[in-house]
Amino acid sequence: MIRIDGSYGEGGGQILRTAVALSCLTGEAVEVYNIRANRPKPGLAMQHLKGIEAAKLISDADVEGLKIGSTRVVFRPRKLNGGKFRIDIGTAGSVTLILQTVLLPSLAAEKESFFEIKGGTDVKWSPPVDYVSNVTLKALSALKAGVKIDVLARGYYPKGGGVVRVSVSPSKLEGFEFSEFDCDIIKGISHCSNLPAHVAERQAKAAKEVLESRGYNAEISCEVRRDFSTGSGITLWCGYKGGSALGERGKRAEIVGEEAAQMLLKEMESKACFDVHLADQIMPFAAVARGETRYTTSEISLHQRSNAYVIRQFLGDVVEFDEAKKEVVIRGKGLLS
Numbered sequence: 001m002i003r004i005d006g007s008y009g010e011g012g013g014q015i016l017r018t019a020v021a022l023s024c025l026t027g028e029a030v031e032v033y034n035i036r037a038n039r040p041k042p043g044l045a046m047q048h049l050k051g052i053e054a055a056k057l058i059s060d061a062d063v064e065g066l067k068i069g070s071t072r073v074v075f076r077p078r079k080l081n082g083g084k085f086r087i088d089i090g091t092a093g094s095v096t097l098i099l100q101t102v103l104l105p106s107l108a109a110e111k112e113s114f115f116e117i118k119g120g121t122d123v124k125w126s127p128p129v130d131y132v133s134n135v136t137l138k139a140l141s142a143l144k145a146g147v148k149i150d151v152l153a154r155g156y157y158p159k160g161g162g163v164v165r166v167s168v169s170p171s172k173l174e175g176f177e178f179s180e181f182d183c184d185i186i187k188g189i190s191h192c193s194n195l196p197a198h199v200a201e202r203q204a205k206a207a208k209e210v211l212e213s214r215g216y217n218a219e220i221s222c223e224v225r226r227d228f229s230t231g232s233g234i235t236l237w238c239g240y241k242g243g244s245a246l247g248e249r250g251k252r253a254e255i256v257g258e259e260a261a262q263m264l265l266k267e268m269e270s271k272a273c274f275d276v277h278l279a280d281q282i283m284p285f286a287a288v289a290r291g292e293t294r295y296t297t298s299e300i301s302l303h304q305r306s307n308a309y310v311i312r313q314f315l316g317d318v319v320e321f322d323e324a325k326k327e328v329v330i331r332g333k334g335l336l337s
Ligand SMILES: Nc1ncnc2c1ncn2[C@@H]1O[C@H](COP(=O)(O)OP(=O)(O)OP(=O)(O)O)[C@@H](O)[C@H]1O
Pocket: 011, 012, 013, 014, 015, 036, 039, 097, 124, 125, 126, 127, 128, 131, 242, 244, 276, 277, 278, 280, 281, 303
C-alpha cells in the first residue's frame, strides 16, 4: 500500500485530493496520514470528506477514517465506474475541489461519466468555476481530455446551493509542450445573485478600466441571477492565466473588480506560460498522459511541490522542476493510452 504524509509541503487538502485521485486511477490502495496537519483545524473538513465520498462512489472503494476531523484515511478502490453521479456538498464547500478528486479517474473509466454537483461555485481558497471552465479545461483539452462543464446555478458562501453539471468522456491523454504566454484579449464574467444588477456591472467596469489603463483589451460579460444564495464575484482570464475576486458585505463592487484585474496583471507580468494555480492543477493529468508535458510557471509553489511528492509515490520520478527557468517538466507514464 502507498503511504502519503499529509503534512508534506503546505500540508493542506491538495495532497489528499491528488492521492485519492491517483489511487482511483491506478487501482493502488493508499493511506494518507497527518491529514491537513499544518492547518488550524487539522483532519478532514466537510469539503474533503465529500471529495473522498465522491471518489468512493466512482471507484466502489472501501474507505477507513471517513469522518470529520479524521487525520488518517485508507482508501482501497475496486473498479472505476462511469455513469451518473449526484454529489451534494450540503454547504458552500467548493464544487471545483470535488472535481479535482473525480475528474482525473473518470477520464480512465470505460464509460462516460456525468456529475451533478451541488455546493459553492465561487468560494474562497478554491478555483472559481469560470476559472476551471476557461483556464483549467483549456489546458486539459490540449492534453486531449474530454470534459464539459455547465453552470446551472451559482453558489456563494455561506448558503452554497450552486449546481454544476459535468460530463467526462473516457480520454487517451497526451503530453503537450505549452509555449510562451500570449494574450490578445482578456475575457471575463462578472456575476451576482440576489443583488442589484449594478453590482455585476460596476465590478466589470472597474476591472476593465484597470486592464485598459495597462494597454489590454477586455471583454467582460455580466450575469445577474436569482439563485438560492446571495453573493457576487468576477473571474478574468487570458491564455492559461486567470484572476478573480469575490464580493463581501461592505466591500465596494469597484474594489472587487480591481482586485481581480490586479491578480491577473500580476500573473501577466511574468513571461511564464501558466499561472501559479494552473501549474499545480495540471500536474496529475500530465503525469498519467503519454509523452512529455512542459510549461513555465510564475512561481514554483508548495502546492506544486506537494503534488510532485504524491505523484512520485505512485508513479516514480516523473516530475522535474527547473528552479532557474521556473519550468515544470513531466514525463507522463501513458496510463491512459
Ligand atoms: N483564485 C484561485 N484561482 C484558481 N485556482 C485557485 C485559486 N485559489 C486556489 N486555487 C486552487 O485551489 C486548490 C486549493 O488547494 P488547497 O490545498 O489550498 O485547498 P483546501 O483543500 O481548501 O485545503 P486546506 O483547507 O487544507 O488549505 C489548488 O489547486 C489551488 O491552485
